[in-house]
Amino acid sequence: MNADPKNNDEGEDxxxxxxxxxxxxxxxxxxxxATPDDVAPTDEPWPIAARETSLDPxxxxxxxKQQYRALLAALTAVTKFAERLQQMPEQVAERFATxxxxxxxxxxxxxxxxxxxxxxxxxxxxxxxxxxxxxxAAWAVRRLTGSGATPQLGLHDFLGRVAVDRPQQVPGEExxxxxxxxxxxxxxxxxxxxxxxxxxxxxAAYAFACWRAEGITPxxxxxxxxxxxxxxxxxxxxxxxxxAQGHRLDRHSLRAGSAGAEERLGVFYAAxxxxxxxxxxxxxxxxxxxxxxxxxxxxxxxxxxxxxxxxLLRASVVSAEWLAQEVGCSQVSVxxxxxxxxxxxxxxxxxxxxxxxxxxxxx
Numbered sequence: 001m002n003a004d005p006k007n008n009d010e011g012e013d014x015x016x017x018x019x020x021x022x023x024x025x026x027x028x029x030x031x032x033x034a035t036p037d038d039v040a041p042t043d044e045p046w047p048i049a050a051r052e053t054s055l056d057p058x059x060x061x062x063x064x065k066q067q068y069r070a071l072l073a074a075l076t077a078v079t080k081f082a083e084r085l086q087q088m089p090e091q092v093a094e095r096f097a098t099x100x101x102x103x104x105x106x107x108x109x110x111x112x113x114x115x116x117x118x119x120x121x122x123x124x125x126x127x128x129x130x131x132x133x134x135x136x137a138a139w140a141v142r143r144l145t146g147s148g149a150t151p152q153l154g155l156h157d158f159l160g161r162v163a164v165d166r167p168q169q170v171p172g173e174e175x176x177x178x179x180x181x182x183x184x185x186x187x188x189x190x191x192x193x194x195x196x197x198x199x200x201x202x203x204a205a206y207a208f209a210c211w212r213a214e215g216i217t218p219x220x221x222x223x224x225x226x227x228x229x230x231x232x233x234x235x236x237x238x239x240x241x242x243x244a245q246g247h248r249l250d251r252h253s254l255r256a257g258s259a260g261a262e263e264r265l266g267v268f269y270a271a272x273x274x275x276x277x278x279x280x281x282x283x284x285x286x287x288x289x290x291x292x293x294x295x296x297x298x299x300x301x302x303x304x305x306x307x308x309x310x311x312l313l314r315a316s317v318v319s320a321e322w323l324a325q326e327v328g329c330s331q332v333s334v335x336x337x338x339x340x341x342x343x344x345x346x347x348x349x350x351x352x353x354x355x356x357x358x359x360x361x362x363x
Contacts, residue, residue, distance in 0.1 A: 055210055057194045063261035064202045070269040074201055077276035082238035084283035091314035092286070093239045096279050097144035098316050100243040101137045103275075104226050107248040112137060115350060118316045119358060140227045144240045151207075151228040152192060155185035155216065159224060176216060184216050192232070204233030204241070205268035208249050222250060233272060242279035247271040285363045286313055289346075293361075296344045300337075304329050308337055317350055317358040 064071065085093060098114040098121075105112050110133050120134040121141065139160065142148055149157035161177050176184055191210045195203045211217065211225035226249055230241040249268055259267070290309060297305040307327040312318060314326075320338065324331045338359055341347040347359045 055191070055206070055213060057191075057198075057206070060195065060202065060206050060261045060265070061198055063265050064198055066262050067265045067269060070266050070273075071199060071201060074269040074273040074276070075199070077273040077280065078201075078234075078238060078241060081242065081276040081280045081283070084280050084287075085238060088283060088286065089310050089313055092283075094141065094145050094314060095316050096242045096282070097141045097240065099279075099282075100144060100230065100240070100275070101140040101223075101227075103243040103245045103247070104140070104223050105133065105137060106245065107222055108220070114316045115358075115360070117141065122317075122319060122322060122358075123356070136223055140223055143227050144230065146239065150231060152189060152232070155181060155188065158228070175218070181216075184214050188214060188216065200235030201233045201269060201272055202265060204229040204272075205249070205265050207232050208268070209264060212250070222248065225249075229268075233268075241272050242275040243271065244275040244278040247274050286361070289361055289363050293341075293346050296346060297341070300340065304333055304337055308334070308341070312347065312359075312361050317360045319356075319358050 085096075095114075098117050101117060102112055102114040112130070112133060116130075117134065117137045121138050143158065148160070151158045155161075159181075161175065161181055175181075188207070188210055192203060192207055195206050198206070208225050208229040211228060212219065217224045226243070229249060230243065233241045247270070249271055290313065293309045293312075294306070297309070304327060307329075308323060311323055311326040315322075320331050320334045323334045323338075327334065338347060342349065342359075345362055348362045350358050350360055
């Protein structure tokens with residue numbers, strides 16, 4: 001039986017037809033890409049984007065030195081915001097907390113205005129499709145305004161999740177609880193302690209990166225790690241770092257591949273600077289409004305108008321009932337003064353309704 005030419009031993013020439021062309025050397029095959037001699041057969045045949053190799057604290061501390069100009073610019077803006085904020089009533093920070101939460105939710109694709117959040121926190125009224133997001137927003141505002149535990153003291157109380165002794169998990173929620181969250185919390189706090197020598201803004205950026213790497217929160221959600229980072233980055237100089245619309249702490253994740261420590265710090269510093277400058281400008285506008293309101297209400301008698309001016313600065317939107325409690329007068333007196341304030345261009349009504357009405361300052 002004739003041997004099959006396809007089964008020839010290695011090294012033997014296979015049978016060729018008279019019409020087959022002469023074999024061409026591989027060096028003359030122009031359509032094949034050149035292969036370097038030092039490339040292993042298992043290497044990918046395409047270029048690989050640069051990726052973050054580790055969260056080594058020494059790498060981030062070295063990156064801080066490389067980004068010192070951006071750090072200095074962010075620190076200057078945050079200091080300016082803190083100084084402006086100290087000149088206002090203490091509760092005015094809630095206004096910027098609400099604006100910050102609205103900006104952070106927008107990065108998740110949730111378009112929710114600060115007025116909506118403020119109204120929900122006052123009346124607790126929300127549609128079924130927005131109730132969950134408004135609940136998250138209310139939690140974030142409480143944390144930014146100092147209501148509840150800080151993240152450095154443990155993530156159970158900060159996140160408000162199930163405690164260690166009650167490890168049951170809500171069905172459908174892919175979130176760490178119980179002992180798993182306790183272990184993640186200890187590891188995250190340890191990461192913060194390792195970065196103790198770095199600037200608080202750098203610590204906050206590192207804390208945000210570690211939070212996302214550990215998967216403490218589902219990756220598509222950025223509200224919880226951002227709120228924690230904004231509290232860590234304030235460093236005691238301000239209640240928190242404000243955020244501006246259009247900025248986010250993980251801008252690098254929108255591109256293919258991931259960024260190194262130096263680029264991550266640059267993104268964080270830029271977001272902190274933009275948010276602080278925007279908040280400082282808003283505080284300047286509020287200060288001018290306060291001066292204008294005092295001048296336009298100087299002819300009004302009683303102690304209610306001056307108290308109303310200070311109370312209106314504290315929140316994005318207010319109700320007559322809330323103002324009556326803050327000022328310490330009757331709702332009838334508040335509504336009468338709000339009517340005067342509206343006529344003089346100092347406030348405007350935002351609901352357009354005859355009942356359950358809310359007002360905001362007309363800056």
